[in-house]
Amino acid sequence: MKKDGKLYFEIDGKPCYAEEGQSIIDAATENGVFIPSLCHMEGVKPAGSCRICNVKVDGRNMTACTTPVEDGMIVENDIPELTELRKAIVETLFVSGNHHCPTCEKSGNCELQALAYRFQMLVPRFPYKFPEKGVNPRSDQIYHDRNRCILCKRCIRTVTKDGKHVFAYHGRGGEDLHVAIDEELASRLTDEEALEAMENCPVGAILKKERGFEVPIGERKYDHQPIGSEIEN
Amino acid sequence: MKGKISSIINKYNQDRGRLLDMLLDIQNEFSCIPHEAVGVLAEELDISEVNVEETVSFYHFFTREPAGKYAVYLNNSPVSFIYGRAEVAETFEKEVGVSFNEVTEDGLIGLWETADIGMNDQEPAAIINDTLFTELTRAKVKKIVRAMKEGKEIKEIAEDVAEAMYNRDGLRTMVKNNLHTKATVLFSEVELGKALKKAVGLSPEEIVEEIKDSNLRGRGGAGFPTGLKWDFCRRSKGERVFLICNADEGEPGTFKDRVIMTQLPEQLFESMAIAAHALEAQEGFVYLRYEYSYMKDYLEGVLQKMRDDNLLGKNILGKEGFDFDIRIQLGAGSYVCGAESALIESMEGKRGEPRNRPPFPVQRGYQDYPTVVNNVETLAKVAPIMIRGAEWFKSIGTKESAGTKLLSISGDCQEPGVYEMEWGMTIREMLEMVGAPDTQAVIVGGPSGVCIDPTHFGRSVAFEDLATGGSMILVGEQRDLLEEFILPFTNFFIEESCGSCTPCRDLTVILRDKLLKILNGNGSQKDIDELYEWGQMGKDANRCGLGQTSANPILTTIENFRNLYEERVQTDEDYVSTFDFEKAVADSCEAVGRVPNIPSH
Numbered sequence A: 001m002k003k004d005g006k007l008y009f010e011i012d013g014k015p016c017y018a019e020e021g022q023s024i025i026d027a028a029t030e031n032g033v034f035i036p037s038l039c040h041m042e043g044v045k046p047a048g049s050c051r052i053c054n055v056k057v058d059g060r061n062m063t064a065c066t067t068p069v070e071d072g073m074i075v076e077n078d079i080p081e082l083t084e085l086r087k088a089i090v091e092t093l094f095v096s097g098n099h100h101c102p103t104c105e106k107s108g109n110c111e112l113q114a115l116a117y118r119f120q121m122l123v124p125r126f127p128y129k130f131p132e133k134g135v136n137p138r139s140d141q142i143y144h145d146r147n148r149c150i151l152c153k154r155c156i157r158t159v160t161k162d163g164k165h166v167f168a169y170h171g172r173g174g175e176d177l178h179v180a181i182d183e184e185l186a187s188r189l190t191d192e193e194a195l196e197a198m199e200n201c202p203v204g205a206i207l208k209k210e211r212g213f214e215v216p217i218g219e220r221k222y223d224h225q226p227i228g229s230e231i232e233n
Numbered sequence B: 001m002k003g004k005i006s007s008i009i010n011k012y013n014q015d016r017g018r019l020l021d022m023l024l025d026i027q028n029e030f031s032c033i034p035h036e037a038v039g040v041l042a043e044e045l046d047i048s049e050v051n052v053e054e055t056v057s058f059y060h061f062f063t064r065e066p067a068g069k070y071a072v073y074l075n076n077s078p079v080s081f082i083y084g085r086a087e088v089a090e091t092f093e094k095e096v097g098v099s100f101n102e103v104t105e106d107g108l109i110g111l112w113e114t115a116d117i118g119m120n121d122q123e124p125a126a127i128i129n130d131t132l133f134t135e136l137t138r139a140k141v142k143k144i145v146r147a148m149k150e151g152k153e154i155k156e157i158a159e160d161v162a163e164a165m166y167n168r169d170g171l172r173t174m175v176k177n178n179l180h181t182k183a184t185v186l187f188s189e190v191e192l193g194k195a196l197k198k199a200v201g202l203s204p205e206e207i208v209e210e211i212k213d214s215n216l217r218g219r220g221g222a223g224f225p226t227g228l229k230w231d232f233c234r235r236s237k238g239e240r241v242f243l244i245c246n247a248d249e250g251e252p253g254t255f256k257d258r259v260i261m262t263q264l265p266e267q268l269f270e271s272m273a274i275a276a277h278a279l280e281a282q283e284g285f286v287y288l289r290y291e292y293s294y295m296k297d298y299l300e301g302v303l304q305k306m307r308d309d310n311l312l313g314k315n316i317l318g319k320e321g322f323d324f325d326i327r328i329q330l331g332a333g334s335y336v337c338g339a340e341s342a343l344i345e346s347m348e349g350k351r352g353e354p355r356n357r358p359p360f361p362v363q364r365g366y367q368d369y370p371t372v373v374n375n376v377e378t379l380a381k382v383a384p385i386m387i388r389g390a391e392w393f394k395s396i397g398t399k400e401s402a403g404t405k406l407l408s409i410s411g412d413c414q415e416p417g418v419y420e421m422e423w424g425m426t427i428r429e430m431l432e433m434v435g436a437p438d439t440q441a442v443i444v445g446g447p448s449g450v451c452i453d454p455t456h457f458g459r460s461v462a463f464e465d466l467a468t469g470g471s472m473i474l475v476g477e478q479r480d481l482l483e484e485f486i487l488p489f490t491n492f493f494i495e496e497s498c499g500s501c502t503p504c505r506d507l508t509v510i511l512r513d514k515l516l517k518i519l520n521g522n523g524s525q526k527d528i529d530e531l532y533e534w535g536q537m538g539k540d541a542n543r544c545g546l547g548q549t550s551a552n553p554i555l556t557t558i559e560n561f562r563n564l565y566e567e568r569v570q571t572d573e574d575y576v577s578t579f580d581f582e583k584a585v586a587d588s589c590e591a592v593g594r595v596p597n598i599p600s601h
């Protein structure tokens, strides 16, 4: 099965090739196949937490971001069952937070919003919860809005130059878990670091202070092209 | 304070991996994790404060404010309510003078709730500091509170209120074992050291083969073949190999590991030594749930005696190079830490979040070395198998389920307790055995298992039919199954979810809210159908067994007790269940300060 030292595998019947140890999602991207993701981020250990990248491997659900490709693997991705699950996960995230897109700095650059468009979500099937979630404006560089946080763990997997965590989970479970900020460390972030934290966040939960709407709405990343179209061929 | 905290940190060599132990010591010393301690820990371990707090905030028994000189943790398992938990709680509040989740002004007594503490056979039960109080009554509570106010030692108070204290080599407790043996594998009087002696004469491969031959399968719930797991671990060829005994016993309604550990700890540890020889593991751990900390000193004593007898330690039984020792690691209150990879994270001093698989623990586990995690009961069966052989073990039980199983039976019955019985017994036989004539439902395997109705009572307890880790909760006809069991169990999963996976964290809340809507009489047929449909989503989507089964209480009752849901929903075709008219009127009246005047239906 191997070809030029690369692993051979298939996604929905399409022949694909991967490096040894490469995750299904990274290999899929290189082969022009879009697997939706929210928590996956280059350069940090995969978290497997949002569960949107669930694919079927030998009929079993596996997260594409945490599962390495094996030679001869048969992966199902674009099938109704999975699309339904992914759409439901997006809807779950919408009702479990407070996402008022028109007022959000990230609108148009937000991956959650973009996935909702891609899945043609009109209104979530689940009732809105309108939970009370706070904001944390107390550091000099970062404004953290928990209403929009989807707890994807991207921020908490990144560290500063000296290897320190600025963000971390706090609490546990369905009604208590949130992201906490080390305010002192957050205040000491450089402009670039703060901007990077904002860009890493898939939604508008981490905003760099004193910066907003540099690119006007209507000209943003997903305003013209659906998310994933940059990958698909 | 700083000095004390530093010395605790030094006790564990400033090893970040021992953060859990440091926090346990700090909580013990100050009845909380003070703010200052977080700072000192962060500084001395060279991590940020949020990293300390992420661990602290994960575990139920770590508190940020003082929990009280006497911290009373009253169990709130559904079964405890059958035995009068409500009036016990009320008496505590009245006598102490504060509500639950509060501490008296002088900081003396705090009242807290806690989920199933593994005492379902002797409820209502509470943990006060490190002492267990069982079979509580109004009168006992009054006595306890009076004594606490007088400042008596908690152990002394236990002596005063207990009807009887049980003694075993330094363990003195009012916790009963309630053990009944219907078939004997585990409790077959194994002479200490005999099995290990035999094992030392065999090669590791021979032991693995014997265990494979015996068809021993995991008793922690998943039923994975034990010999195969050991084989996988051996094939990982780790430079170091670890063996962990899973004594987290967190599934609501199980308490059999508690009985094994207080009744047969030598056999358990001897079995671990045999397993270590087979795995060529040098270090072993018992991950003991915090709720069982009352037996920690006792278990330490047993370990010491076994070291003295050369059954543990260096060159065990004179075999050159056979070194193995066991350390007891206390948990700090988290159900998901029973999941093997979460347990490993917890042992490393972190939040107990299950890991993504692959890799599996037998490939990369504790500190990234190959690690075998086995349940207490699984391991304790190794010694008898060593002595009497695989064939004997297989001759007991059914074709696919060899040997015996320990069942923890509780709820509405005359003889709750731990029963060792052959696999294959039917539910009906079991109910007869414990005296439960009017059973509405049996929750097999705890909330993460299945809730069955009497049409299933002819089925048998075995891997090939009703597989179970051993929790059997019997629900009598007089109970409100949905309100008293299914709702609290769903809340239990919401609270115990580590929170990583979206469906486990958020969808379970959505399901619970819909269940509440139905229980409050505001649901329709469509709500039942949606509840069932939405409940399926987490099954395959979540990472670990918690999220994969957290909808089971709801799903299996919709399957087997749909009538209980239908009785509660509105049947009027015009009923709009998405809009609660009365609540909307009440809310708007409150906003403008008027009194609602609509009649309720």
Ligand SMILES: Cc1cc2nc3c(=O)[nH]c(=O)nc-3n(C[C@H](O)[C@H](O)[C@H](O)COP(=O)(O)O)c2cc1C
Binding pocket: B217, B218, B219, B220, B221, B222, B223, B224, B226, B246, B247, B248, B249, B250, B251, B335, B336, B337, B338, B339, B340, B341, B373, B374, B375, B376, B378, B379, B544, B545, B546
């Ligand atoms: C949420 C969750 C909780 C668990 N709790 C326990 C437990 O308390 N004790 C236990 O032995 N196994 C528990 N398990 C199963 C363990 O992951 C693991 O399968 C078991 O310890 C392996 O031992 P065995 O093969 O001897 O059964 C739990 C699993 C999950 C997903």
Ligand code: SF4
Binding pocket: A148, A149, A150, A151, A152, A153, A154, A155, A156, A167, A179, A200, A201, A202, A203, A205, A206
């Ligand atoms: S703040 Fe942003 S990056 Fe961090 S967990 Fe929340 S959504 Fe993810």
Ligand code: SF4
Binding pocket: B336, B353, B354, B496, B497, B498, B499, B500, B501, B502, B504, B505, B542, B543, B544, B545, B546, B547, B548
């Ligand atoms: S299923 Fe639930 S408990 Fe398990 S890893 Fe996911 S969020 Fe955590």
Ligand code: FES
Binding pocket: A036, A037, A038, A039, A040, A047, A048, A049, A050, A051, A052, A053, A054, A063, A064, A065, A066
């Ligand atoms: S992208 Fe794989 S689980 Fe989130």
